[in-house]
Amino acid sequence: MATLEIRDLHVTVEADNATKEILKGVDLTVKQGETHAIMGPNGSGKSTLAYSLAGHPKYTVTGGTVTLDGEDVLEMSVDERARAGLFLAMQYPVEIPGVSVSNFLRTSATAIRGEAPKLRTWVKEVKETMAGLQMDPAFAERNVNEGFSGGEKKRHEILQLELLKPKIAVLDETDSGLDVDALKTVSEGVNRVRESGEVGTLLITHYTRILKYIKPDFVHVFANGRIAASGGAELADQLENEGYEAYTKGGPVSGGNSGGAAA
Amino acid sequence: MAEAQNTPAGSTTAGSIAVAAESTVATRMSAPPSFDVADFPVPHGREEEWRFTPLERLRGLHDGTAVANGGGVKVAIEAPEGVTVETVGRDDSRLGKAGTPVDRVAAQAYSSFEQASVVTVAKEAVLTEPIRIAVHGEGGVAYGHQLIELGAFAEAVVVIDHTGDAVLAANVDYVLGDGAKLTVVSVQDWDDTAVHVGQHNALIGRDASFKSIVVTLGGDLVRLHPRVAYAATGGEAELFGLYFTDKGQHQEHRLLVDHNTPHCKSNAVYKGALQGDGAHAVWIGDVLIQAAAEGTDTYEMNRNLVLTDGARVDSVPNLEIETGEIVGAGHASATGRFDDEQLFYLQSRGIPAEEARRLVVRGFFAELVQQIGLPDLEARLIEKIETELKASV
Ligand SMILES: Nc1ncnc2c1ncn2[C@@H]1O[C@H](COP(=O)(O)OP(=O)(O)OP(=O)(O)O)[C@@H](O)[C@H]1O
Numbered sequence: 082m083a084t085l086e087i088r089d090l091h092v093t094v095e096a097d098n099a100t101k102e103i104l105k106g107v108d109l110t111v112k113q114g115e116t117h118a119i120m121g122p123n124g125s126g127k128s129t130l131a132y133s134l135a136g137h138p139k140y141t142v143t144g145g146t147v148t149l150d151g152e153d154v155l156e157m158s159v160d161e162r163a164r165a166g167l168f169l170a171m172q173y174p175v176e177i178p179g180v181s182v183s184n185f186l187r188t189s190a191t192a193i194r195g196e197a198p199k200l201r202t203w204v205k206e207v208k209e210t211m212a213g214l215q216m217d218p219a220f221a222e223r224n225v226n227e228g229f230s231g232g233e234k235k236r237h238e239i240l241q242l243e244l245l246k247p248k249i250a251v252l253d254e255t256d257s258g259l260d261v262d263a264l265k266t267v268s269e270g271v272n273r274v275r276e277s278g279e280v281g282t283l284l285i286t287h288y289t290r291i292l293k294y295i296k297p298d299f300v301h302v303f304a305n306g307r308i309a310a311s312g313g314a315e316l317a318d319q320l321e322n323e324g325y326e327a328y329t330k331g332g333p334v335s336g337g338n339s340g341g342a343a344a
Numbered sequence: 345m346a347e348a349q350n351t352p353a354g355s356t357t358a359g360s361i362a363v364a365a366e367s368t369v370a371t372r373m374s375a376p377p378s379f380d381v382a383d384f385p386v387p388h389g390r391e392e393e394w395r396f397t398p399l400e401r402l403r404g405l406h407d408g409t410a411v412a413n414g415g416g417v418k419v420a421i422e423a424p425e426g427v428t429v430e431t432v433g434r435d436d437s438r439l440g441k442a443g444t445p446v447d448r449v450a451a452q453a454y455s456s457f458e459q460a461s462v463v464t465v466a467k468e469a470v471l472t473e474p475i476r477i478a479v480h481g482e483g484g485v486a487y488g489h490q491l492i493e494l495g496a497f498a499e500a501v502v503v504i505d506h507t508g509d510a511v512l513a514a515n516v517d518y519v520l521g522d523g524a525k526l527t528v529v530s531v532q533d534w535d536d537t538a539v540h541v542g543q544h545n546a547l548i549g550r551d552a553s554f555k556s557i558v559v560t561l562g563g564d565l566v567r568l569h570p571r572v573a574y575a576a577t578g579g580e581a582e583l584f585g586l587y588f589t590d591k592g593q594h595q596e597h598r599l600l601v602d603h604n605t606p607h608c609k610s611n612a613v614y615k616g617a618l619q620g621d622g623a624h625a626v627w628i629g630d631v632l633i634q635a636a637a638e639g640t641d642t643y644e645m646n647r648n649l650v651l652t653d654g655a656r657v658d659s660v661p662n663l664e665i666e667t668g669e670i671v672g673a674g675h676a677s678a679t680g681r682f683d684d685e686q687l688f689y690l691q692s693r694g695i696p697a698e699e700a701r702r703l704v705v706r707g708f709f710a711e712l713v714q715q716i717g718l719p720d721l722e723a724r725l726i727e728k729i730e731t732e733l734k735a736s737v
């Protein structure tokens with residue numbers, strides 16, 4: 082069973098000629114088949130965690146370890162991580178001039194699967210998956226993310242999730258910018274992948290809204306660059322009612338104070 | 345209609361649609377068109393038509409100091425049956441009919457060449473094999489002139505393939521008879537030291553179609569003027585171009601489509617990729633719709649993909665309309681860049697960095713490469729582009 086283990090992860094970023102520590106010791110284990118929701122206020126470091134796992138060059142890991150089935154993820158290049166089974170649905174997907182969606186998807190599937198998918202079954206697979214996400218087939222011929230609306234970009238991320246079938250999927254605010262109908266459609270896509278039981282999902286979100294459609298097994302509160310509290314689905318309801326204030330006020334939260342809202 | 349996206353610092357993407365009583369394209373030039381080099385002052389670099397060009401790299405083509413030395417270029421022409429190939433002197437009456445030089449270097453070429461190649465496709469001859477003109481630079485200075493003439497209803501594909509090293513100023517005339525169809529692929533696959541300046545004039549007969557594909561990959565400096573005018577109504581021009589501008593290269597394409605006749609069409613699509621310090625691409629797209637040219641349908645587009653820092657693009661589409669009685673007229677220009685975020689996105693989907701770059705460039709050029717229609721040449725150009733991609737990243 083695939084397991085992603087994050088231990089005491091520290092990450093810095095260079096900003097305005099200064100080094101700023103964003104992640105201050107993150108501990109988290111995500112297993113295949115599990116769904117973890119990470120919730121936290123703006124600027125707490127959620128995207129930084131997601132990018133660091135994927136290997137974005139702007140983020141420097143200064144301490145800690147990340148392993149996938151015991152393999153050192155931090156030693157891998159960005160593309161190696163993806164081929165090892167990590168997937169990041171980005172909060173702000175990037176436009177790529179000159180590359181059509183169909184060409185991109187096929188190149189990516191070829192890289193991940195280790196061989197080019199058979200053309201006939203591939204075309205069908207893409208078509209059906211797009212239909213499931215209510216994406217117009219015309220998107221296949223457009224350039225990657227170019228001129229896509231916010232919601233279309235998110236559907237396109239989930240389309241890739243469904244086609245690439247990773248071991249661990251990190252979804253960074255896939256719900257933001259979606260209206261209720263789009264949220265439902267996109268959640269259904271995520272759930273199709275989850276139902277296989279073969280993916281571990283790390284769902285980063287700001288709002289509890291998406292958790293109505295994608296039920297988490299665990300909820301973690303992210304504040305000041307680390308996990309401030311962990312619990313089950315009920316923790317999300319508590320956050321919905323009380324907000325993040327308890328976790329952000331009063332300076333840095335001490336490590337491992339699970340259930341901190343009650344403190 | 346003009347759009348600019350992610351324009352890298354130091355680049356310009358300008359565009360204009362002017363509705364004017366009289367064209368400003370002509371008045372922007374420092375001298376009216378002429379076959380005589382003496383009618384053009386030596387440019388100093390601030391003239392509208394020279395402001396993007398590094399004159400010092402023209403190796404004297406612009407000021408009369410570049411003297412032909414016999415070892416300039418070797419021209420070899422391979423033509424199927426039904427084609428006449430001649431080498432003629434300056435006084436041949438067929439030369440110079442498709443257009444008049446518009447700048448000093450084109451006039452210098454016209455004033456200096458000693459022999460011209462004339463390729464004639466007989467009336468109604470439909471060629472099944474392309475005419476191949478190989479222009480190989482031998483390291484010297486040369487002036488040249490070529491005429492390709494198709495009789496009425498003739499159909500031909502011509503490949504003009506420039507390789508080697510030379511300092512060359514040469515003009516090409518294309519004359520299309522009524523109903524003729526000509527496809528020309530001009531490949532500038534020069535060594536990185538070559539200098540090549542030229543004016544390509546197409547004169548399109550009644551209901552004739554002209555398709556040109558200009559592929560510029562090499563050279564230290566390449567500056568071409570693909571120009572189109574119509575001899576009668578119903579003509580159609582497709583002007584395609586692709587350039588891959590590397591470190592230190594200056595590649596300039598200055599198009600002009602003169603809609604001087606009613607009911608003609610034109611479509612121009614040029615795309616360029618740039619990489620490396622000092623890579624500079626210039627694209628000027630002048631389209632004139634004269635008062636008489638009712639029923640004109642025209643569109644022009646330039647797209648640039650900047651792969652690395654340090655490259656510069658100047659893209660200036662310019663559409664001038666003197667009559668409102670047209671079918672359509674539009675232009676677009678956009679310069680986008682391939683940056684670390686894009687590379688990260690592709691890599692995060694399992695695609696290795698080198699393949700990511702190749703994917704982007706191949707995809708970007710695909711629609712233009714397909715226009716060539718000659719598999720051997722298409723394969724060679726794709727391979728060449730991929731080699732260049734690897735070379736300087
Ligand atoms: N590339 C970067 N350069 C400079 N600062 C950065 C960079 N990335 C993140 N930061 C800073 O790190 C902090 C955490 O940012 P991050 O994007 O991880 O937060 P987040 O929890 O995802 O917030 P949001 O809910 O708004 O998406 C912020 O203060 C942010 O400004």
Ligand SMILES: [Mg+2]
Pocket residue numbers: 127128129172253254
């Ligand atoms: Mg974020």
